[in-house]
Amino acid sequence: MTDFTTRSAMNDTTFAVLGTGGIGRRTLEVSQHKDGLTPVAACDRHGVAMDFDGLDVEELLEATEGNIDSGPGTDAPRGTDASRDDDLETDGGAAASSGVKQHGENAGVVASAQARPSEDPIQEIIDHGDGIDAVLLALPNYEHDFIPRVADRFVAGGYAGVLVDVLKRSRVIGMLDEREEAFEDAGITFVCGAGATPGFLTGAAALAAQSFVEVESVDIWWGVGLKSGYEDNRGTVREDIAHLPEYDIDTARTLSEDEIEAVIDDHDGVLEFDDMEHADDVLLERAGICDAEDVTVGGILDVERDEKPTTTTVSVTGTTFDGETGTNTFELDDATSMAANVNGPAIGYLKTAVRRNRAGEYGVFGPAELMPGF
Amino acid sequence: MTDFTTRSAMNDTTFAVLGTGGIGRRTLEVSQHKDGLTPVAACDRHGVAMDFDGLDVEELLEATEGNIDSGPGTDAPRGTDASRDDDLETDGGAAASSGVKQHGENAGVVASAQARPSEDPIQEIIDHGDGIDAVLLALPNYEHDFIPRVADRFVAGGYAGVLVDVLKRSRVIGMLDEREEAFEDAGITFVCGAGATPGFLTGAAALAAQSFVEVESVDIWWGVGLKSGYEDNRGTVREDIAHLPEYDIDTARTLSEDEIEAVIDDHDGVLEFDDMEHADDVLLERAGICDAEDVTVGGILDVERDEKPTTTTVSVTGTTFDGETGTNTFELDDATSMAANVNGPAIGYLKTAVRRNRAGEYGVFGPAELMPGF
Numbered sequence: 063m064t065d066f067t068t069r070s071a072m073n074d075t076t077f078a079v080l081g082t083g084g085i086g087r088r089t090l091e092v093s094q095h096k097d098g099l100t101p102v103a104a105c106d107r108h109g110v111a112m113d114f115d116g117l118d119v120e121e122l123l124e125a126t127e128g129n130i131d132s133g134p135g136t137d138a139p140r141g142t143d144a145s146r147d148d149d150l151e152t153d154g155g156a157a158a159s160s161g162v163k164q165h166g167e168n169a170g171v172v173a174s175a176q177a178r179p180s181e182d183p184i185q186e187i188i189d190h191g192d193g194i195d196a197v198l199l200a201l202p203n204y205e206h207d208f209i210p211r212v213a214d215r216f217v218a219g220g221y222a223g224v225l226v227d228v229l230k231r232s233r234v235i236g237m238l239d240e241r242e243e244a245f246e247d248a249g250i251t252f253v254c255g256a257g258a259t260p261g262f263l264t265g266a267a268a269l270a271a272q273s274f275v276e277v278e279s280v281d282i283w284w285g286v287g288l289k290s291g292y293e294d295n296r297g298t299v300r301e302d303i304a305h306l307p308e309y310d311i312d313t314a315r316t317l318s319e320d321e322i323e324a325v326i327d328d329h330d331g332v333l334e335f336d337d338m339e340h341a342d343d344v345l346l347e348r349a350g351i352c353d354a355e356d357v358t359v360g361g362i363l364d365v366e367r368d369e370k371p372t373t374t375t376v377s378v379t380g381t382t383f384d385g386e387t388g389t390n391t392f393e394l395d396d397a398t399s400m401a402a403n404v405n406g407p408a409i410g411y412l413k414t415a416v417r418r419n420r421a422g423e424y425g426v427f428g429p430a431e432l433m434p435g436f
Numbered sequence: 437m438t439d440f441t442t443r444s445a446m447n448d449t450t451f452a453v454l455g456t457g458g459i460g461r462r463t464l465e466v467s468q469h470k471d472g473l474t475p476v477a478a479c480d481r482h483g484v485a486m487d488f489d490g491l492d493v494e495e496l497l498e499a500t501e502g503n504i505d506s507g508p509g510t511d512a513p514r515g516t517d518a519s520r521d522d523d524l525e526t527d528g529g530a531a532a533s534s535g536v537k538q539h540g541e542n543a544g545v546v547a548s549a550q551a552r553p554s555e556d557p558i559q560e561i562i563d564h565g566d567g568i569d570a571v572l573l574a575l576p577n578y579e580h581d582f583i584p585r586v587a588d589r590f591v592a593g594g595y596a597g598v599l600v601d602v603l604k605r606s607r608v609i610g611m612l613d614e615r616e617e618a619f620e621d622a623g624i625t626f627v628c629g630a631g632a633t634p635g636f637l638t639g640a641a642a643l644a645a646q647s648f649v650e651v652e653s654v655d656i657w658w659g660v661g662l663k664s665g666y667e668d669n670r671g672t673v674r675e676d677i678a679h680l681p682e683y684d685i686d687t688a689r690t691l692s693e694d695e696i697e698a699v700i701d702d703h704d705g706v707l708e709f710d711d712m713e714h715a716d717d718v719l720l721e722r723a724g725i726c727d728a729e730d731v732t733v734g735g736i737l738d739v740e741r742d743e744k745p746t747t748t749t750v751s752v753t754g755t756t757f758d759g760e761t762g763t764n765t766f767e768l769d770d771a772t773s774m775a776a777n778v779n780g781p782a783i784g785y786l787k788t789a790v791r792r793n794r795a796g797e798y799g800v801f802g803p804a805e806l807m808p809g810f
């Protein structure tokens with residue numbers, strides 16, 4: 063056994079962001095606050111910025127502000143089947159901001175002096191994978207298997223490193239699991255659901271469970287106030303609508319923007335969700351915390367206020383070794399935005415996955431599996 | 437890079453417990469509830485039980501119940517300088533229970549059919565270190581450098597594996613740090629302060645910090661009700677008294693039991709502590725969460741009630757990337773005992789340290805450093 067993973071090496075991580083919508087942009091921004099984390103590439107469907115000495119994040123964000131390449135009529139990253147879906151607009155690649163917009167050849171990331179147009183931006187990043195420790199897939203999940211198929215391209219392209227997504231749907235985990243052997247052979251460590259929920263909150267549940275020898279239930283309840291952030295997060299709103307009893311992913315995908323507005327108006331701007339299909343359940347079961355069926359996820363989204371309509375809380379109820387039953391709780395301050403709670407944890411899980419990858423641990427991991435192995 | 441750490445191998449962990457006082461006994465008990473964790477050795481100052489097919493924990497705990505080898509007049513584990521301190525009684529090796537007691541040659545762990553007397557039980561465990569993935573040092577820290585000196589013996593004996601302690605004092609971390617190079621050369625992964633606090637609660641603070649790009653303060657506040665557990669935890673009570681303004685470690689060490697009772701009576705059974713010297717501060721700084729000086733630790737100990745006198749809470753205040761200030765909180769249900777909150781996390785950190793050790797990561801780690809590397 064050799065000590066090949068020194069701490070200084072651990073602290074030097076290069077990463078790329080696929081998708082420069084809300085999550086991608088904010089991850090670049092938050093990474094500026096973290097030590098030893100160097101963004102080296104970012105792309106959207108039309109262009110790519112790459113600099114292995116480190117991107118100038120400030121320039122990139124300023125040049126592209128209000129210039130996110132997406133919205134009805136734009137297409138998905140080339141080289142993916144999703145490029146057929148012309149009317150899709152979701153969070154990762156989306157965000158038709160209210161600022162200045164450019165269209166055509168200078169739309170999107172290419173508005174940055176560091177970027178250039180590309181016929182296949184994702185392939186360019188794959189081709190430079192040797193210099194990239196981790197890739198955040200901040201792409202909209204156009205279709206159920208969109209992210210898994212992007213992962214396939216990384217496998218096919220010989221990438222060996224970390225892939226991280228911030229997906230929410232339970233069924234995507236199963237699709238990634240089917241690829242576990244391919245990831246292991248390739249040397250890929252894939253972390254799925256590494257945003258706020260799942261991600262931050264499943265990590266909290268795994269921690270809170272440590273008082274107990276038997277966990278009875280995990281209750282995840284979130285509040286999001288999204289007035290000023292609404293334009294930047296239309297994809298998330300569309301995805302959330304798919305969780306309403308009257309909709310599913312397919313019907314939500316086909317809604318026009320006007321129809322989405324109508325749904326929101328019908329609910330007076332406040333959407334409440336109970337018992338969502340949220341990957342927290344399968345991710346907590348994977349980590350050995352509890353059975354998937356013992357996990358419930360719900361929350362309230364208010365698109366007409368920035369104040370959270372309810373406090374985001376994780377409640378873990380279980381039995382201690384000495385036979386007592388109790389509920390441990392983890393609460394996020396209402397002042398912490400969804401954005402803050404997605405991007406900090408995503409970067410944290412990304413960094414720890416790089417550490418695992420360097421130690422030779424490959425395959426598919428949920429966030430709670432990256433917590434101390436309780 | 438090879439995939440030498442398969443999940444099945446990760447799940448198969450052998451461990452030893454040094455010290456069969458409260459923490460040692462309960463760790464053995466709680467480990468029965470965990471998968472893939474096999475206790476193979478346990479010792480106190482006079483004897484050792486060892487079975488590489490797995491100890492019969494039930495027999496060992498039953499045979500030794502009310503028969504903990506300690507109390508005034510007994511001595512420290514042989515082969516350590518602390519064996520000079522005859523009047524010491526602390527949690528790890530302590531616990532003069534109210535049950536049936538045996539003294540003399542059959543005192544302590546040797547009351548178990550699996551154990552036998554030993555002139556140097558710790559050395560016997562070191563000599564069998566090849567079959568032991570991890571060792572929990574559930575020994576009382578007789579002197580500041582007692583645990584560090586026990587670690588020295590493991591280094592000298594050629595042990596390569598995990599050592600875990602559940603210490604509380606900040607200054608011990610520094611002593612362990614001085615040994616970092618020796619641990620690295622030996623192939624030892626040392627986790628310090630892996631109990632409830634530090635340990636569980638520093639882990640919670642590291643997690644709660646993920647909403648923020650800058651942490652302003654971490655406030656750890658604990659409540660312990662210790663009526664029925666008092667006899668088993670005299671060492672902890674003595675250690676806590678050392679945190680009162682009128683005492684320090686040296687003066688608390690020399691208190692007789694009557695004097696301790698008098699201190700408790702003076703406070704009507706309820707001891708309140710503010711601004712304790714608790715390793716949470718240095719451990720959070722090590723993990724890059726905040727500066728040690730921004731951490732405060734306090735709490736209330738009630739030895740006349742089992743109900744917690746106050747709710748154990750971790751509050752982390754910080755600033756988000758988008759400029760908001762907030763406080764995230766983690767609360768343990770009052771029904772979860774100190775014991776439950778020490779032993780679950782201790783085992784969790786032990787297991788994750790074994791994983792790190794197998795990956796070639798050696799040296800000194802705090803619990804928060806074993807959380808996802810935010």
